[in-house]
Amino acid sequence: MNRDQALTILHQYVKNPNLIKHMLAVEAAMRFYARKFGEDEEKWAVTALLHDFDWEIHPTMEEHPLAGESILRDHKVPEDIIRAVLSHATHTGIPRETLMEKALFACDEVTGLITAVALVRPSKALYDLKPKSVKNKWKDKSFAAGANREEIELGAAELGIDLWEHVANVIEAMNGIAEDLGLAGTPQDH
Structure with a gap:
């Protein structure tokens, strides 16, 4: 399965632009880690694009x-990708075993x-976002309350990565597609 096939499935079932942006953000982060760990970048990207389809x-x-x-199986999505999608939610009880999961x-x-x-930053962008800003908001449990900090x-x-190094990695990955995420800021910000 390739990215275009995954995007076809995504667009068939997802209409909310913010959910699509979330899946693109997770895709960027997964691509970053696939490169970091020497894994199959396309497979990791497809998995990210389908995780909340x-x-x-x-x-x-x-x-x-x-x-x-069953929908993923009907679309002939490989079993290892289906398993990763199922294991991304702790309530399924499916343990995460592989590095991709x-x-x-x-x-x-x-x-x-x-x-x-x-x-919430003045720039409304990723280009100037540092892990320290995320750390400052981390303590405020009412801020982005839907983001499960324990998870x-x-x-x-x-x-196996330090939390704040992980945050820095994901910021870097998302920054690479900031325009697609609506988080590039405006030219006068840069």
């Missing part, structure tokens, strides 16, 4: 992502927190 049609913890499993879990929640921090910490630990 069913959220709009199965918007509850009871359904997402388990109810999407651990990376997907580690990149998922943190992209949302990074996006939220970028959006972010667990994800970094499972991946």
Whole structure:
């Protein structure tokens, strides 16, 4: 399965532009880690693009992502990608065993927190965002309350990377596609 095929599935099931941006952010982070670990970048990218493909049609913890499993099989998505999608949600009870599964879990929640921090900055951009700004907002549990900090910490630990190094890595990865994420700022900001 390649990126174009994954994007076709994504666009078939996802209409919310912010959810699409989230999946692109996770894709950028997964590409970063695939390169870092010498893994298959295309496979990791496809996995990221598909991880929340069913959220709009199965918007509850009871359904997402388990109810999407058969849809992915109908689209001939490889089993290792399906398993990674299923394991990215702790409530499924499917343990994360492979490096790709651990990376997907580690990149998922943190992209949302990074996006939220970028959006409250004067630049509303990633180019000037530093991990310190994320760390400052980390302590405020009411800020981006939907970003599960325990899962972010667990994800970094499972991946074997210091939390703030992980945040820096994901900021760098997302910065590479800041325009697509609506987080590039304006020319006078740079």
